[in-house]
Amino acid sequence: MKLFQPLLVILSGFLFLLYLRYFRSSFSDRFFALLIWICALMTILFPGITQIFAEMVGVGRGADLFFYLFVVGTSFVGLMLYSKVCAVERLQTMTIRQLACNNAVCVSNKSRDLK
């Protein structure tokens, strides 16, 4: 076993535990995360596996297959985050709109005294 392997196992395990601890998610999401973690463990401990899968799907090298999956994965995560940001922005807009309507002021000498 090379030095990077136990380091990556510990790091990925730590990230998985962080996910379980801090992210609110459904059982199916957690199960999916567990599957990804097991796949990561297998590729760390047995790097040759990626080569077998790469040849199965017609990609020359295991590293290439990993790279393609990484690009697809990060794009998906990027879109998910964008969607979350939009949802938060919509919620923020609704809140600020409601506050603005509730605190409407009609300009008059009296309303100026209210400030």
Add this chain to the structure above:
Amino acid sequence: MASDRETILKKSSTLESSSWIVIPAYNEDESLPRVLREIQSHGRTENGSEPKLDYTIVVIDDCSAVPITQLDLPEGVFVLRHLINLGQGAALQTGISFALSRGASEIVTFDSDGQHCVEDIHRLVEPVSSGKYDVCLGTRFASGGSAVGIPLFRFYFLKLAVLFTRLTTGLALTDTHNGFRCFSRSAASQISITQNRMSHGSQILSEIKRCHLNFLEVPVTIRYTSYSLNKGQRLSNAFNIVWESTMELLRR
């Protein structure tokens, strides 16, 4: 203090006209008071001994550095303030929601930088108030309309934008994105502006198409001054508009 505010709002409701003008504003302390006075002096009729305003104005302060309530504004104007800067689209929707909640029957959107002419307001409101149309859109490029002082590059760029709008919305318009419109109560209730920033103009047109609203283009005058050109949209915003419109399409 809150009850005082409610009393003032209730009292003012008896003086309100059913035609509302929604004006989004962000750091427009130089032009806004003048624009508001122009609207009020133009739309004022004598009703017996009491002067009556033809339009009720609501200004949405999109978190300007100097709060708009601190400016020297004419009486009777409603001011709503966003706690953070959200963008012109969000400010318009806030004003429209507020006007609807106060019983508006027609809602005009008007710019705060002095580009729009108050003389055109009635021409936009009339077809909607008569019930013939749901929406009136101001156009500077149709016969009778004009774009005073428009830079040549902007003119051709806007022509391209008209073409883009035709392709994306399918609406045969002669102008796009000049911000001068009038909605009936029903149309304003159906249209939902979720694009907070500058692409709300395209979204409104898409909403007109989606809701099958009956619309009319009315020739208007748009005045370009060095102030409005500095304050207005930059041409680079076009890329943001295309990006935001595309993401909106994907979200649906």
